[in-house]
Amino acid sequence: MSDMMKVSSNPHVRSSVTTSNIMMWVVIALLPAAGFGIYNFGIDALIILVLSVLSTVLTEFCYEKILNKKITVTDFSAVVTGLLLGMNLPCTAPWWLPIIGGIFAILVVKMLFGGLGQNFMNPALGARCFLLISFPALMTNFTTDTYTSATPLAALKAGEDVKVIDMIIGNIPGTIGETSMIAIVVGACILIMLGIIDLKIPGSYIISFVLFIILFGGHGLNGAYISAQLAGGGLMLGAFFMATDYVTCPITTKGKYIYGVFLGVLTGIFRVFGVSAEGVSYAIIIGNLIVPLIEKYTIPRAFGIRPVEKKEEKRA
Amino acid sequence: MAKLTFVGGVHPYEGKELSKDKPIKEILPKGDLVYPISQHIGAPAKPIVEKGDHVLVGQKIAEAAGFVSAPIYASVSGTVKGIEKRRLATGGMCDSIIIENDGLYEEGEMLPTKPLEELTTKEKIDLIREAGVVGMGGAGFPTAVKLSPKEPEKIEYVIANCSECEPYLTSDYRRMIEDPELLLSGLRIAVSLFPNARGILAIEDNKPDCIAKFRELTKDDDKIMVKALQTKYPEGAERMLIYACTKREINSSMLPADAGCIVDNVDTLCAISRAVMEGRPLMERIVTITGDAVTDPRNYKVRIGTNYRELLDDAGGFVKAPAKIISGGPMMGFALFDLDVPTTKTASALTCLTEDAVSAMEPSACINCAKCVDVCPERLIPKNLADDVENGQEEKFLAEYGMECCECGCCSYICPARRQLTQLIKGMRKIQLGKRKK
Numbered sequence A: 001m002s003d004m005m006k007v008s009s010n011p012h013v014r015s016s017v018t019t020s021n022i023m024m025w026v027v028i029a030l031l032p033a034a035g036f037g038i039y040n041f042g043i044d045a046l047i048i049l050v051l052s053v054l055s056t057v058l059t060e061f062c063y064e065k066i067l068n069k070k071i072t073v074t075d076f077s078a079v080v081t082g083l084l085l086g087m088n089l090p091c092t093a094p095w096w097l098p099i100i101g102g103i104f105a106i107l108v109v110k111m112l113f114g115g116l117g118q119n120f121m122n123p124a125l126g127a128r129c130f131l132l133i134s135f136p137a138l139m140t141n142f143t144t145d146t147y148t149s150a151t152p153l154a155a156l157k158a159g160e161d162v163k164v165i166d167m168i169i170g171n172i173p174g175t176i177g178e179t180s181m182i183a184i185v186v187g188a189c190i191l192i193m194l195g196i197i198d199l200k201i202p203g204s205y206i207i208s209f210v211l212f213i214i215l216f217g218g219h220g221l222n223g224a225y226i227s228a229q230l231a232g233g234g235l236m237l238g239a240f241f242m243a244t245d246y247v248t249c250p251i252t253t254k255g256k257y258i259y260g261v262f263l264g265v266l267t268g269i270f271r272v273f274g275v276s277a278e279g280v281s282y283a284i285i286i287g288n289l290i291v292p293l294i295e296k297y298t299i300p301r302a303f304g305i306r307p308v309e310k311k312e313e314k315r316a
Numbered sequence B: 001m002a003k004l005t006f007v008g009g010v011h012p013y014e015g016k017e018l019s020k021d022k023p024i025k026e027i028l029p030k031g032d033l034v035y036p037i038s039q040h041i042g043a044p045a046k047p048i049v050e051k052g053d054h055v056l057v058g059q060k061i062a063e064a065a066g067f068v069s070a071p072i073y074a075s076v077s078g079t080v081k082g083i084e085k086r087r088l089a090t091g092g093m094c095d096s097i098i099i100e101n102d103g104l105y106e107e108g109e110m111l112p113t114k115p116l117e118e119l120t121t122k123e124k125i126d127l128i129r130e131a132g133v134v135g136m137g138g139a140g141f142p143t144a145v146k147l148s149p150k151e152p153e154k155i156e157y158v159i160a161n162c163s164e165c166e167p168y169l170t171s172d173y174r175r176m177i178e179d180p181e182l183l184l185s186g187l188r189i190a191v192s193l194f195p196n197a198r199g200i201l202a203i204e205d206n207k208p209d210c211i212a213k214f215r216e217l218t219k220d221d222d223k224i225m226v227k228a229l230q231t232k233y234p235e236g237a238e239r240m241l242i243y244a245c246t247k248r249e250i251n252s253s254m255l256p257a258d259a260g261c262i263v264d265n266v267d268t269l270c271a272i273s274r275a276v277m278e279g280r281p282l283m284e285r286i287v288t289i290t291g292d293a294v295t296d297p298r299n300y301k302v303r304i305g306t307n308y309r310e311l312l313d314d315a316g317g318f319v320k321a322p323a324k325i326i327s328g329g330p331m332m333g334f335a336l337f338d339l340d341v342p343t344t345k346t347a348s349a350l351t352c353l354t355e356d357a358v359s360a361m362e363p364s365a366c367i368n369c370a371k372c373v374d375v376c377p378e379r380l381i382p383k384n385l386a387d388d389v390e391n392g393q394e395e396k397f398l399a400e401y402g403m404e405c406c407e408c409g410c411c412s413y414i415c416p417a418r419r420q421l422t423q424l425i426k427g428m429r430k431i432q433l434g435k436r437k438k
Helices: A019-041 A043-066 A077-087 A096-113 A123-134 A152-157 A164-169 A181-193 A200-216 A223-231 A235-242 A253-273 A280-297 A307-315 B121-130 B171-178 B180-192 B208-217 B238-246 B266-278 B308-314 B371-375 B382-390 B394-399 B410-414 B421-437
Strands: B025-027 B033-036 B060-063 B078-087 B093-101 B157-162 B198-204 B224-229 B261-265 B284-290 B298-303 B324-327 B334-336 B349-353
Touching: A019 A043, A019 A077, A019 A181, A019 A235, A043 A077, A043 A096, A077 A096, A077 A123, A077 A235, A096 A123, A123 A280, A152 A223, A164 A181, A164 A223, A181 A235, A200 A223, A200 A235, A200 A253, A223 A235, A235 A253, A235 A280, A253 A280, B025 B308, B033 B078, B060 B093, B121 B180, B121 B266, B157 B180, B157 B238, B157 B266, B171 B180, B171 B208, B171 B266, B171 B284, B180 B198, B180 B208, B180 B224, B180 B261, B180 B266, B198 B208, B198 B238, B208 B224, B224 B238, B238 B261, B261 B266, B266 B284, B284 B308, B298 B308, B308 B349, B371 B382, B371 B410, B382 B394, B382 B421, B394 B421, B410 B421
Parallel strands: B025 B298, B157 B198, B157 B261, B198 B224, B284 B349
Antiparallel strands: B033 B093, B078 B093, B284 B298, B324 B334, B324 B349
């Protein structure tokens, strides 16, 4: 009996993709945008990113250690949250802001709801909104030695002109990680090529947002206005890295499109009719909340189950 | 032209190069042969020999015990040692007829047959039934039943399932390369049973030589078509295959005949040909012995009832200690804890792998990544179904089409959190199927 083999149910082979290497790739894909942030805003940005990553990872570690749970920081998901949070802060933020944000993100939004996979909203965005409400002045202070003007979106809202090319490259004031459309898209391409994310959500988000802006933005088909709206205010970062957050987006294919369109319209409403020029964070958070509803009504019909059959039943 | 396929599926490491180029080797069993009476779906066969009886090759040793059942034939000559419970590759125990091989391979009388032109449809089907032919791809559904649908005139396609999508397996491939005529004759016989049917050879495009060969062989035959399918698992699952070839969908409670199709596996069609043309009952099949733990992976023509260990010994035994031995392929096969099980009508391969990541794999939290949704060929939400099972929500499981699952294993294969999705769903399906029977 000593040579008995291990027995388990099929399948007997597994793909090499694991949660931690997916998360690691997300971190890698965020690096171009984060790197550009550091290049653009200097050492302050680096310090904020490091503090925010450290605080999310340590919070998760301590929480699990104290409650005697399995340590899960090696899955890199806390690193992703920390990095995203840091990239959503202005480089002028005081040192304690990323720390409070990190603790809030992990403790309140993630761990108290059951940890990885159980959080109902994106932890980094939850924390960002918490900080925006609590410390509005600190969160929207984009005045640095390099930039003294308002962010392009605020300028747009005030009716001023903006340089679209600067917005695309990223030479503009804003949060650390949101300014460079190019860097974000490069990172997104990495994830798309690896099959970690697809274009269902970002595509429907961006297209519906553009349609909304054309219809209700008041500038019609003005190319400069539309591109500025696209490039500014974290729309790209939100669409590719936060709306696609596995845990908080719908699991069904149809649901993904509905979710994307919902976010696009909501962002449009916030930007066009809202007080603030921004709207991505709030749109995604509200989107997160209706995900269970979307999922419930978008369960696909299984292979071979035809809607026709139901009609036939009714007739009979 | 876009390749024929279905939505979903995965592409695991193929592993076919291990045994792909090894010609089929005939192996004669040395030890006792074991014939489980249940080698097919349906009522177990009824033994008609007793301890001490002398049997010949091709002698019936158990008869069909109902319409959905199949007789079993001795594949060697020798003496019946007894009828006792033996372990099956699937793990369960089954009454089995044990025959001591006398090494003479004396042939008895085969089934009475006539030239093909003189046989009626009914006579052909009766021969197939009498020969004990069952689906040799793994399901073991009695072929004669499959070939007798209620309305034979509605059958438009007889699909030869030559896709062999399961990784590592090369037995069908070798059959096609070495004996294409046998397969074609089986397919032609199957097509001839239906007035309006045409034959389709559905071959995955990782076997371009087979596709070319059959295109050449059938170029003057307007009743047989060769279709190239995208190489993807589970392309050979009956429902996926029908969809790929005809774009018709059937659900789990429908039969292929409802879509005007009959699907038969390569070895099954070969068995059909031998039964009808030569009156030879089903006594042998092709088995691939493969995996990185095997010294000399190859394909064997095996007499049904031969012990797996004999095949493995002939393949040089283990070059490295195996961590897992699988009867069948790694996606849908059964893990063995012991090599002492017989090859049956449905045993396509023995895959011995040195790495067994699966048993020790610890599942982590689901991150809702939707990869299982993307790969599910049945368009289910495996994650939800597994949650339903874990939470004991049977009704939700049924409402979310849990019973449509074909247990292909794609969701477990792809899951980055290593959840046992297939296993959970499979367990619940078994419970529900058990309830239906009652």
